[in-house]
Amino acid sequence: MAGLREIEKQFFPLQKIQDVIDLFKNELKDNEPNLTLMSIVLGVIENILTVNRAVSSDADKSNTLEPIFPVIELSTIEALYTKFVTHIKRSVDKTKFPDKFATRELVKIVSDVVWCCLSKSFKDRAHLQSLYSFLTGNKLDCFGVAFAVVAAFQILEYNDVHLSLSEDHAWVVFGEDLKETAEVTWHGKGNEDKRGQPITASVVEKSWLYLNGQPVICNRHMEVAAIVSGINPSINLTVDSVEMGSLQQELLWLLYDLGHLSKYPMALGNLGDLEEISPTPGRPPPVDIFEESIESSKVHYHNQHVYPYTYLGGYHYRNHNYKKALKAWAEATNAVKNFNYNREDEEIYKEFLEVGNDLIPTMMKHVASENASRIHQTSISYDPDCYADFLRFYDGICEWEEDSKTPVLHITWAKQLVNSLAKFDPTVRKLIHLISEDGEESSSSSESDEESEEEREIIQDENRNQKKKVKAKKGKTHDKDKSDKINGKAEDS
Numbered sequence: 001m002a003g004l005r006e007i008e009k010q011f012f013p014l015q016k017i018q019d020v021i022d023l024f025k026n027e028l029k030d031n032e033p034n035l036t037l038m039s040i041v042l043g044v045i046e047n048i049l050t051v052n053r054a055v056s057s058d059a060d061k062s063n064t065l066e067p068i069f070p071v072i073e074l075s076t077i078e079a080l081y082t083k084f085v086t087h088i089k090r091s092v093d094k095t096k097f098p099d100k101f102a103t104r105e106l107v108k109i110v111s112d113v114v115w116c117c118l119s120k121s122f123k124d125r126a127h128l129q130s131l132y133s134f135l136t137g138n139k140l141d142c143f144g145v146a147f148a149v150v151a152a153f154q155i156l157e158y159n160d161v162h163l164s165l166s167e168d169h170a171w172v173v174f175g176e177d178l179k180e181t182a183e184v185t186w187h188g189k190g191n192e193d194k195r196g197q198p199i200t201a202s203v204v205e206k207s208w209l210y211l212n213g214q215p216v217i218c219n220r221h222m223e224v225a226a227i228v229s230g231i232n233p234s235i236n237l238t239v240d241s242v243e244m245g246s247l248q249q250e251l252l253w254l255l256y257d258l259g260h261l262s263k264y265p266m267a268l269g270n271l272g273d274l275e276e277i278s279p280t281p282g283r284p285p286p287v288d289i290f291e292e293s294i295e296s297s298k299v300h301y302h303n304q305h306v307y308p309y310t311y312l313g314g315y316h317y318r319n320h321n322y323k324k325a326l327k328a329w330a331e332a333t334n335a336v337k338n339f340n341y342n343r344e345d346e347e348i349y350k351e352f353l354e355v356g357n358d359l360i361p362t363m364m365k366h367v368a369s370e371n372a373s374r375i376h377q378t379s380i381s382y383d384p385d386c387y388a389d390f391l392r393f394y395d396g397i398c399e400w401e402e403d404s405k406t407p408v409l410h411i412t413w414a415k416q417l418v419n420s421l422a423k424f425d426p427t428v429r430k431l432i433h434l435i436s437e438d439g440e441e442s443s444s445s446s447e448s449d450e451e452s453e454e455e456r457e458i459i460q461d462e463n464r465n466q467k468k469k470v471k472a473k474k475g476k477t478h479d480k481d482k483s484d485k486i487n488g489k490a491e492d493s
């Protein structure tokens, strides 16, 4: 890869969001979209719109409706682009590596070329994911290091080195049929990095961090989707840049329409979150996008991804669809239960800790207070489906803990479980039929057969009534109050 091509230069200066969309549209026509260029462009814009926001004087405040999209000059981009290309080409002597495909030794060398420039200051701040951050601040987060290695290999004209992504880690695949894997970055806090090492079957098996062998293996276009998905519009913990969020949303729709999100559940989840904040006219509603994310995980990754369900659960919770939230969270632990929890899985542990010990208790309290003012039966505390999903949620957590080296549950979990259980009405607790995996039926209380037959009739009646009453309720409710700002993981990256 040499300098910028003439066709790339003609898009500059970038003066509005549409100019960036046009640049990306052009790059994505190519079978080698320029990862280095696009990462630097997004990093420059993100830095101006979130980190170094032009402090507006009072005079400016009057025209606050004016978008503040910066003018991105070609010279700015070209200087940074040349700096990265020169750094990579100067550090790697390709004559020593005549093969068409990358070798493990070369992957380690390129990882070192990125690694050696990193400043040792803490790396889990926001806005450290792009090559702009690397080139101007010598800082990258975990994802950013892995991406920089892949961008470097594109410059060295290897087209076999690709980004491999789990829900909380990133590494590379390489070799003739992408059969080789290598660590190129660190993970988490206080863990020695394993750069250069292959990711072996024993490390992968039943591990959430490596998705049990079902990571998102990117092609060049999905690597573009990864940098777009990694855009962080956050200015601080409570405020987002509207312009940066819009740019991310429009770029994700561009990638969606080109089919590059179909095997990338988290990018679909990110798009669903953005659509909740600011719906795009003519586009599907957020729930449809979250359902596509779940379907993608089922079709392409053996339903081993967990975040698609927590995206959906979080959406329903924020929009007070508590029954659907419980169902999504039950399906989330149904996915995580096949893993064995270990110390590097803290991120997903924190998700479930928040669901079990904050969101569900808050929901049960909220519903309890609603009970007083509503027809009792339609509340989740009287709904056997909700109670069943509540039990499934905890059953999945317990199964996740089984055979794990690291315990999951502790006294707070038990206290919150009892607290939430008690919020369900005793009648609904009787209506549950527990069927174990081997099909063994047991009712929630011991009774003779004819009585359990009668109980079965109660369940059928109850479910019929539920459906009738729920339908009646649906007719009355229409719009939901706007959800507040999504507290995505964006702040962490």
Ligand SMILES: CC1(C)CN=C(N2CCN(c3ncnc4sc(CC(F)F)cc34)CC2)S1
Pocket (backbone or CB within 6 Å): 142, 143, 165, 166, 167, 168, 169, 170, 226, 229, 230, 266, 267, 269, 270, 307, 310, 311, 314, 351, 488, 489, 490
């Ligand atoms: C349902 C949630 C709690 C909300 N946001 C979530 N995210 C999960 C992580 N996010 C991601 N979004 C797109 N691609 C990737 S690749 C990756 C692992 C990293 F090490 F490379 C993370 C991630 C962004 C947002 S999960």
